[in-house]
Amino acid sequence: MDFQLSEDQRAIEQMADSLFSDNCDDDYLRQWDSSGEALMAPLWALCLETGLHALAIPEGEGGSGLGMTELMLVLQAQGRSLAQVPLWRHQLAAATLAHFALGDAAQLAARAARGEALLSLSLDSLSAAHGIELQASACAEGWQVNGQVAALALGGQAQAALVPVRVEDQVRLLLLDLDAPAVRRVAGVLSHGEAITDVQVEGLLVSADRVLPAPALAWLEPRAIAALAALQLGVSAEHIRRTVDYVGERQQFDRRIGSFQAVQMSMADAHIALETLRSTLWQLCYRLDAGLPAPSEALATAYLACEAGHRIGHVAQHVHGGIGVDLSYPIHRFLYWSRALGIALGGAAACLERLGDWLSDNDKLGWKYDLEEHQAL
Template structure:
């Protein structure tokens, strides 16, 4: 409980790809490059980060106190402390590099955890917005009774339930030890879409008060944007899902199970 470990696998979806590179040496691995916006990078003692080794992604355990690591601290829009890591001439022992299969193992669980967080953020955002439109009055009636507001809020409920369904499907498959690469990508895409759609509807129906920084609803929008960045964005996940579908003929989640298992 005394050491803080951070994590960054953003390179899997980042437009620039993985910017950290490893080269085998007699002493282990020579590491050079950059890790962008590592969560709590200035405060953490160590971090698991992606490094490209022999043209494939691997997870690397970094001791962030190493002199070869330069930290550039910053704060994201939603208030999270991050730091860019610039690494030059760092040598790590061979055991610091995790097995290749660790990347896929961690990505599935990272998507599930982030999507669960997005689900909670969006649910609370909807709850607060429903309470607001039920109390706010215009033309001698609550604005929640207006058809346009009701339809917009209905859309947010559809979005959050779609995310919930995909998330529980992903969690089930992880728990059952089943492969879930496409399920993870679909869940990440739905989380980005839900965060965006629900966030903007909530801001819209709040009117001017939604952009008042003394009122808390904007924090949920910023939080959702931060989570979407952590996922890599809607477009990147949709592109990876399209590539997967192009290479696989299993078009539904149950087609790699016996029929009785899928029910």
């Protein structure tokens, strides 16, 4: 097996690393915190200029037509720099429309690839305790939609968003026009700085093509999990790197605290959690790009991303001591991002419960090479 990246993939990885490290350092993050801006507009403009915003959008719609592996490499670089740009939501929403939407809804993918429209998406309601609060009922015009979507990322800046909606006894994806008169928005900000909007929908009439076919959600969800896990991998890798640098310099009792056995073991556990997430994420992206089913792989990756973010964040804060809670010191940002990503993934307990339900209904383990597509090799 060849685990090496191709030359094109390495070029994408290096470009993303340079773009984010050169334009989103600690000084810029401090300035952005007090700016009141919803996203890092100059950085987003660079993403549009370099095409990073359209890697996963099909070529037929004006995108690069690449896979989750390439997007994962870019999102890791974004996570390491904590860059507030809507890379994964924008292009995965557009890619979903390109694959499943019809009529005017499908044309929005091409506008997104050209950077003429900003798209968002939220699958948070799939794991929320209160469930999906958006309902669609059939009417003469197509569908009448009522309900709400909580904490939609960039809901005040995007023109449209893909969100789960309950249609009779099914959960489908709705392309929601956020500028429609029947949509009311209340802006907010999450603890890690991401701009969100609570969306209230009352009596919105939409055409039939705005509710995507049932397979669209099954296609989108594992890719959204991979994107969030890739961000978590980048955040956690930089979290560990900075913490290792700190414990290698900080002295207590006339010794560097990195020489203490308890600190070494804690950092080793954090590194193991990171590498476990890395290997499962790579397998998930491989299967998605190869067109193979990946329901259990996605759920396992989501669980490990939540666990890694929590464990690494806890260890890093603990060994930093008092300076870890000083907001003038940058390490707290990584903890905030890890917690936010864990919430977006649904939390470790919920992911593990869903994986357990899947395993109870399937007699083959998703991580073992005994599935039909492997038997044919």
